[in-house]
Amino acid sequence: MTGRVVLPADGLDLTSTLTCGQVFHWRSQGAGWLGPVGDTVVQIEQQGGELLVNAEAAAVAREYFALDHSLEEIYATFPVDESMARALVFCRGLRIVRQPAWECLATFITSALKQVPHIAQISHTLRQRYGQRLDWPGAEIFAYPGPEKLAALTEADLRDCKLGFRAKNLLGAARMIAAGEVNLDHVASLPDTEAREELCRLPGVGEKVANCALLFGFGRLAAFPIDVWIERVLRELYFRRKRNVTARRLREFSGTYFGPYGGYAQQYLFHHARMTWKKAV
DNA sequence: CTCCAGGTTCCGG
DNA sequence: CCGGAACATGGA
Numbered sequence: 001m002t003g004r005v006v007l008p009a010d011g012l013d014l015t016s017t018l019t020c021g022q023v024f025h026w027r028s029q030g031a032g033w034l035g036p037v038g039d040t041v042v043q044i045e046q047q048g049g050e051l052l053v054n055a056e057a058a059a060v061a062r063e064y065f066a067l068d069h070s071l072e073e074i075y076a077t078f079p080v081d082e083s084m085a086r087a088l089v090f091c092r093g094l095r096i097v098r099q100p101a102w103e104c105l106a107t108f109i110t111s112a113l114k115q116v117p118h119i120a121q122i123s124h125t126l127r128q129r130y131g132q133r134l135d136w137p138g139a140e141i142f143a144y145p146g147p148e149k150l151a152a153l154t155e156a157d158l159r160d161c162k163l164g165f166r167a168k169n170l171l172g173a174a175r176m177i178a179a180g181e182v183n184l185d186h187v188a189s190l191p192d193t194e195a196r197e198e199l200c201r202l203p204g205v206g207e208k209v210a211n212c213a214l215l216f217g218f219g220r221l222a223a224f225p226i227d228v229w230i231e232r233v234l235r236e237l238y239f240r241r242k243r244n245v246t247a248r249r250l251r252e253f254s255g256t257y258f259g260p261y262g263g264y265a266q267q268y269l270f271h272h273a274r275m276t277w278k279k280a281v
Numbered sequence: 282c283t284c285c286a287g288g289t290t291c292c293g294g
Numbered sequence: 295c296c297g298g299a300a301c302a303t304g305g306a
Contacts, residue, residue: 021287112288118304119287164302169289206289227287246296270287 005058007051011071013093014046020094020271022216024107024120025127025144034136036127037064038100039143041136066095074221077259083237084265087272094271096221096264101184102177103144104217109173109204110166111212118162125161126150150174169204176202192220207251215263224254224262232277233269 018026018033026035032045032052042057042064053061062068071093078084110126111119123144130149131142150158151174158167176182182202187195192214199210211225226234231250238253239245258265 108287111286113286113301114288114303115286115305121304159302162303165289165300166302204289208288212287225287228285229287248295274287 003055004052005055007053007058007062007067008049009046009051009065009067010049011093012046012049012051012065012067012095013091014044014051014065016091016094016271017065017097020091020267021116021274022267023097023099023104024116024123027139029139034139034141036134036141036143037061038103039132039134041134041141064097064099066098069095071095074261074264077261078265079257079259083233083269087265087268090272090275091268094268096215096267098219099217100144101188101213101217102147105184105199105202105205105209105213106144106147106150106170106173108209108212108216109170109202110163112166112169112204112209114166122162129161147174147177151178166204169202172203173205188218192222195220196223215266221261221263222259224258224266226250226254227270229270229273230254230266233273 014033026033029043030045032043034041034043036042037057037060040057040060042053042061044051044053044061046052051061051065075088078088107119107123110122114122127142127144128140130145130153132145134141134143150170153171155167155171158171161167163170177184182198187198190198195214195218196207196210199205199213200207205213208225208227211223214220214223215225226247234250234254235245238257239250254262254266
């Protein structure tokens with residue numbers, strides 16, 4: 001056990017941040033959490049308005065948990081309506097974290113048509129079989145395998161990790177990135193629209209997965225992923241009793257109505273709906 | 282046994 | 295542009 005450092009984290013809700021479905025590999029450990037961020041092991045625990053973190057991971061944690069995001073300023077941009085207000089009360093303190101781009105993108109490629117626990121299982125299997133073992137006493141922690149590592153595998157290898165039809169997509173994406181056909185560093189330098197188009201060149205990456213990657217892995221806080229849950233939220237809370245509301249219409253609405261931090265609004269609506277609309281998985 | 286899950290892609294109106 | 299169907303796997 002290494003020394004611990006205290007980070008001021010006023011207004012943070014660590015638990016909802018790590019369990020809201022933006023990231024899938026953190027393990028509950030005592031009163032806190034243990035997991036890798038890139039190739040750094042982070043052991044973290046919230047005590048009131050402070051975070052206790054292992055000293056060598058302090059800088060990584062500060063960046064990852066986006067402690068520089070001013071939540072109150074973000075909340076001030078949310079649209080004023082009853083649904084948004086309920087979600088905010090329920091999720092206050094939830095932060096959009098800054099995930100390493102590749103592992104975020106890859107994880108959401110494997111998320112298609114899967115429940116959250118399954119996504120977590122796939123992530124763990126991939127890490128355990130093909131990721132680098134990180135040095136941490138008393139626990140086996142693995143980094144997410146890089147695109148070059150996955151590119152060298154076969155589709156059968158990945159299907160054996162229970163990826164199903166997603167195996168071909170993850171493999172294809174890894175190979176395109178490993179070959180330099182798509183460069184994630186370049187994507188990071190592009191405006192939102194162009195970055196999204198570039199990501200959509202990868203197999204298994206459509207609007208939704210691209211927006212998840214942009215929001216959670218590229219810090220594009222306006223990106224608004226529309227999945228089955230958010231589509232229900234939009235249709236039932238914002239288009240109640242409206243006929244013929246197309247996907248395009250929902251996309252246009254969500255792209256403007258929720259403002260410059262639409263991604264935050266999206267995650268709050270998503271988490272709130274999932275936790276309160278019965279049978280929370 | 283049937284249904285659905287943080288979708289994408291391809292196909293026919 | 296829009297609605298349907300196929301695609302793997304596991305849990306309810």
